[in-house]
Amino acid sequence: MSKIEFIATAAFGLESIVALELKELGYNDTIVENGKVTFTANKDAIARCNLWLRSADRLLIKIGEFKATSFDELFEKNRKLPWSDWIPENAKFPVEGKSIQSQLFSVSDCQAIVKKSIVEKMKEKYKRKWFKENGPVYKVQVALLKDVVTLTIDTSGMGLHKRGYRKLSAEAPLKETLAAALVRISRWKPDRALIDPFCGSGTIPIEAAMIGRNIAPGINRTFAAESWNQIPLKIWKTAREEAKDSIDNSQPLGILGFDINKSVLDLARYHAQQVGLKNVLTFQHQSVNDLKSKYNYGYIISNPPYGERLSEKKDVEKTYAQMGKVFESLETWSYYILTAHEGFEKHFRRKANKKRKLYNGRIQCYYYQFYGPKPTVLKGPFAKKD
Structure with missing residues (x-):
């Protein structure tokens, strides 16, 4: 786990600004795509990027990516990913999802299948049949785009626009x-x-x-x-x-x-x-x-x-x-x-x-x-x- 693949998500049109901010932090191997900037770094980046990124929405850990056109394929390929390297035995791991132009268009079904396959993976490691989920939060996201599935864990929690100073709000505030x-x-x-x-x-x-x-x-x-x-x-x-x-x-x-x-x-x-x-x-x-x-x-x-x-x-x-x-x-x-x-x-x-x-x-x-x-x-x- 010396090198981790990260995704810094961004609003449309701000990807290049996020890539510039990452470069200023010393992360140069960036790949800029619609709505996100992918890069690799060590664990230190989790703290430094969350603290310093001004224009990104969230910092995600990319667990894996693959193509899936059936629920069985989604289940089996997701179970092979290294979830147990990150998610501890007592973790809360809610699963959120989105699907765009994909055969697996039912987001709720995709969320349930990803959750079930992660549990199966954890059973193999922790040798137990049931998990309390009363510990730290590891929010999982399953995102499908044209049948390509990207699995991530959110390191930020609240969106990065939540700086902490705007505790009161005016009508229609700018993020x-x-x-x-x-x-x-x-x-x-x-x-x-x-x-x-x-x-x-x-x-x-x-x-x-x-x-x-x-x-x-x-x-x-x-x-x-x-x-x-x-x-x-x-x-x-x-x-x-x-x-x-x-x-x-x-x-x-x-x-x-x-x-x-x-x-x-x-x-x-x-x-x-x-x-x-x-x-x-x-x-x-x-x-x-x-x-x-x-x-x-x-x-x-x-x-x-x-x-x-x-x-x-x-x-x-x-x-x-x-x-x-x-x-x-x-x-x-x-x-x-x-x-x-x-x-x-x-x-x-x-x-x-x-x-x-x-x-x-x-x-x-x-x-x-x-x-x-x-x-x-x-x-x-x-x-x-x-």
């Missing part, structure tokens, strides 16, 4: 993993100002600040694999110490969040406090019409309203037009806007330099990227306008 990816895609650096004029409960500014100060996104939460006896506590202790030592509290940041909803800004301040960024981030009650900045160069990264309801569409389109006018005064800035509204560029009155298809939950969006001019040499962080 932390997507917010972090928006910042990474923009290539923002901490020596540039950053404004989110529709910050809501503060997710984009908070994720940007965590990137800017190199705060591991999972540093304040626990993971399923922390209770596994295969992963020595020393591995988790070392990884957490590494994460703590990597924080750069000396890095100055110029990150601001604005919103017209006062109550949601209280949430933003509360969330920033949970991460230890209360005195680092600025949240203000302000309309996008009043947006301006004293800084020469900067980034606007935002997830404005989409106007999904017909009654809201005209108001949203008016907001996009206002954004276009206001942003003209920030001519040296770059803008990165995520929206599901297909007519955004028309109302914003500017063609994006680039757009990228992403999903906010199940909503198909585009991330519109407008590049400002390359900055001249700054005299220090956040050089102000002359």
Whole structure:
């Protein structure tokens, strides 16, 4: 078990960002596919990846993969996999499943067969007929895609977007993993100002600040694999110490969040406090019409309203037009806007330099990227306008 095959799952469109994060952690043998990045590493990766991956949904251990077109084939091939190397005698091992374009389309039947075959495998090792399942959780997933079966165990537990700081929530919040990816895609650096004029409960500014100060996104939460006896506590202790030592509290940041909803800004301040960024981030009650900045160069990264309801569409389109006018005064800035509204560029009155298809939950969006001019040499962080 010196080398383990892992799968870091990701929302559609974020796979390359997850692969980049893995490379930054030192894992280079990545295979990028739709919705996932596969790589091999040792046990240390279970702790390090769970703590550090900002844009991935989960970290899974890949137990095996094979083709199956009958339930008998699924049972027999699954029983040959090394389940007993991972699942201990007292483990809880619920089985979840999904099936896409496969002959074995009944997910519930696939789950039951995989569960039964794992039990048979465990009977061989532990020499008993019944298992209490009162110990640590090893959540198994059986995923079928075009008759190819992939079997995994989830090391994360709660999704990796659950950082631990957002204990209160606003309506339709942006997932932390997507917010972090928006910042990474923009290539923002901490020596540039950053404004989110529709910050809501503060997710984009908070994720940007965590990137800017190199705060591991999972540093304040626990993971399923922390209770596994295969992963020595020393591995988790070392990884957490590494994460703590990597924080750069000396890095100055110029990150601001604005919103017209006062109550949601209280949430933003509360969330920033949970991460230890209360005195680092600025949240203000302000309309996008009043947006301006004293800084020469900067980034606007935002997830404005989409106007999904017909009654809201005209108001949203008016907001996009206002954004276009206001942003003209920030001519040296770059803008990165995520929206599901297909007519955004028309109302914003500017063609994006680039757009990228992403999903906010199940909503198909585009991330519109407008590049400002390359900055001249700054005299220090956040050089102000002359």
